[in-house]
Amino acid sequence: MSKTVLGIYDLSEASFSTGACLTLSDGPLELGWRHSGLTSDFIAEAMSLPFAASKTLHANIHHSIGYLSNELIENAVKFRQPGNIIIESCIALDVFMMRVRNEIDTDTSARFQLILAKMLSAEPGELLIQQIEENAASDATGSGLGLLTLLADYDARLAWVFETSGKDRVTLTTTASLALPLSSNG
Amino acid sequence: MEIRDENFRIWAENECVYFDGVLRLAGPDAYAPIYSLAAAALHENNGRVIFDLTGLEFLNSSGINLLAKLTIEARKQSDVQLVIRGTAQYPWQSKSLPNLKKLFPQLDLQLA
Numbered sequence: 001m002s003k004t005v006l007g008i009y010d011l012s013e014a015s016f017s018t019g020a021c022l023t024l025s026d027g028p029l030e031l032g033w034r035h036s037g038l039t040s041d042f043i044a045e046a047m048s049l050p051f052a053a054s055k056t057l058h059a060n061i062h063h064s065i066g067y068l069s070n071e072l073i074e075n076a077v078k079f080r081q082p083g084n085i086i087i088e089s090c091i092a093l094d095v096f097m098m099r100v101r102n103e104i105d106t107d108t109s110a111r112f113q114l115i116l117a118k119m120l121s122a123e124p125g126e127l128l129i130q131q132i133e134e135n136a137a138s139d140a141t142g143s144g145l146g147l148l149t150l151l152a153d154y155d156a157r158l159a160w161v162f163e164t165s166g167k168d169r170v171t172l173t174t175t176a177s178l179a180l181p182l183s184s185n186g
Numbered sequence: 187m188e189i190r191d192e193n194f195r196i197w198a199e200n201e202c203v204y205f206d207g208v209l210r211l212a213g214p215d216a217y218a219p220i221y222s223l224a225a226a227a228l229h230e231n232n233g234r235v236i237f238d239l240t241g242l243e244f245l246n247s248s249g250i251n252l253l254a255k256l257t258i259e260a261r262k263q264s265d266v267q268l269v270i271r272g273t274a275q276y277p278w279q280s281k282s283l284p285n286l287k288k289l290f291p292q293l294d295l296q297l298a
Contacts, residue, residue: 033212063244063277070210071247078212129288132254135214142213143251153281 006116007159011175019090040069071146076102094182099175109170124151201231206241209249217252236269261290269294
């Protein structure tokens with residue numbers, strides 16, 4: 001069993017002992033695109049509740065958690081192989097953390113690791129503009145902007161763990177963290 | 187012309203295209219009809235064309251790619267002045283719309 005870690009190693013090891021754990025079960029739910037929006041709305045609502053006293057603060061935190069959750073779950077739904085999607089999320093001090101685990105095939109794993117290596121070797125803001133220009137000049141079927149917008153526009157921290165889990169199967173665990181703007185001016 | 191479902195509505199009136207609601211479609215193919223509607227406004231109007239996003243509560247990254255592609259389309263047309271009207275009320279707009287200015291510095295980005 002091989003294991004590859006990309007991104008921020010400490011984040012990949014972070015504990016989620018106090019938080020919410022949701023499993024989107026393959027089969028009974030007929031997992032599809034709309035589950036990402038529904039699930040990220042739920043996570044954003046539940047996790048931003050402690051900040052409801054301040055309208056501006058709540059709107060910012062609700063949005064940032066919603067955007068991050070939606071992008072990570074969209075990726076899981078889009079690229080997964082049959083199997084459950086396991087989602088953990090928690091707030092520790094002033095940081096929101098989220099972890100999404102799903103199965104992918106080995107080709108997807110290899111392609112994704114190459115994309116990540118490129119993404120992690122450059123300045124995300126510059127890479128975002130470069131990717132947008134490339135998308136406009138091609139008929140790409142995906143935008144590839146989800147992770148780049150999280151890094152460039154939301155200052156998210158990210159880590160990915162790829163673990164071989166069987167023939168043509170890799171378990172991908174994505175962990176992300178966001179510093180919460182705890183002042184309403186933030 | 188109008189494109190809508192239970193979560194969003196996009197429609198054109200004269201030189202203005204309005205985007206309302208929550209937009210999180212699955213990728214460039216799913217956004218293609220919206221791209222066509224907004225690109226038609228860029229091609230059929232001379233002078234000012236306005237994309238009004240003040241009612242667009244949420245946009246996923248594929249939708250941000252759509253806005254970027256439309257901005258690049260406007261950049262190619264020297265007779266069009268693209269105005270993007272947004273609001274700081276929805277946090278994604280303050281975070282992601284300034285990137286469009288990097289693509290096209292002549293874009294008139296109005297974030298109220």
